[in-house]
Amino acid sequence: MALNKTVYIGPFIHCESLNQLDICTNGMIGVGEDGKIAFVSRDMKGRQLPAQEGWEHAKMVYTRQYGFFFPGFIDTHIHASQYPNAGVFGKSTLLDWLNTYTFPLESWFSDLDRAARIYNRVVARTLSHGTTTAAYYATVHVPATNLLADICKSRGQRAFVGRVCMDRLSPDYYQDESVESAIYDTQACIDHIKHIDPQFDLVTPIITPRFAPSCTDETLAALGKLHRDTGLPCQTHISENKKEIELVKELFPNHDSYTHVYDQAGLLTPKTILAHAIHLSSEERSLIKTRQAKISHCPASNTALTSGRAAVRTMLDEGLTVGLGTDVSGGYTSSMLTEAREAIFVSRHVAMESGDEAKLSVEEALYLATRGGAQVVGLEDRIGGFEVGKDWDAQLIGLDGVGDTVGLDQRAGLVEIFGEETWDEKVAKWVYTGDDRNTMAVWVKGRLVHSRESFKP
């Protein structure tokens, strides 16, 4: 689809480093017809047209009062198929949650109409929260997984779409019949995505062994070979729950650890995303670092399923690459802004035991949700910040000013700006009290993929 050259005018904010925001209050970012950032100007005075040659007829998009452009969020771990269960988990923990809530729900996806309804909804919803890239788990079903890829492509969300592989320890009605069928079906989804997006420009297949307990040695090894042969990324779960870890010990008695199970299968590489990583030993973290595999931290889910508190500060200090994942529906929210907030609060619970260094700041949580996520999905050269040459994957945030009247405007969000706040304080208010009402518009590769009614481009 042809895009207009567009100039985005107003404050922009992105992460300069793990603990430093770059806040430019007089910004102007030019995005070319290819959806890439062509220039970044930091000293736009007033609201006059940009002087750049060749940009005289470009379209202009302005922020409104207290608004700013921010990079799109990158959700490094989300089960699209579990979206109907967001918020439904009772008092369960991982293994009984899988059997009680999750496998029955995922088995629905043999019905393509149901799948279409749910997948359309979750993609629209995550876009409305400013998620421009998502690493999705689908289900074992090939047609429904392909449909999820089609929906991401047509709605314009950048996505990694994984057909889930699992050939043991789930009900008969919901598992792969054999190693061969798991590989055959995975390949069918890869072929489909190659067909709809040959360069994997927007949608990329991702090899998805559910987790070690639900895959036989043979399936893990075959998926490891596929990972190596295709060069495609891989995603799975690791060390989320203590009973799960015991189960892995029983099922793989000849392996040194959970991490070694994946390593021996050839599934621990720089293109591997490991979700949760709560109870890893220091040897396991060291192996993950050596293999350059990546971590998706899922604090909302880890709390909901009482799985534990991941030591994010330790992982960052040790040089691991960490991003955030909503992990719907272990996680109750599909909002990465809420997930960032959860990461901050969980880190405070860690700090109550281990000391203040564990606390994550607003800046760090936003880094994990953008640049960190970009590294986790291997796209740090293309997304996560506003540099020339990067794709315009961005969101326009609008914050509401408090007027002179005492009455509440029901349509406005919960962020209330009184006008005296510094920019750092405005960002903190957004992180702690914001929601999708503040996400005015969202672009992926320069294409507008979501906007609120009040946004006039």
Ligand SMILES: O=c1[nH]c(=O)c2nc[nH]c2[nH]1
């Ligand atoms: O949070 C989780 N969600 C899942 O669907 C799952 N499967 C295995 N392990 C899991 N953990």
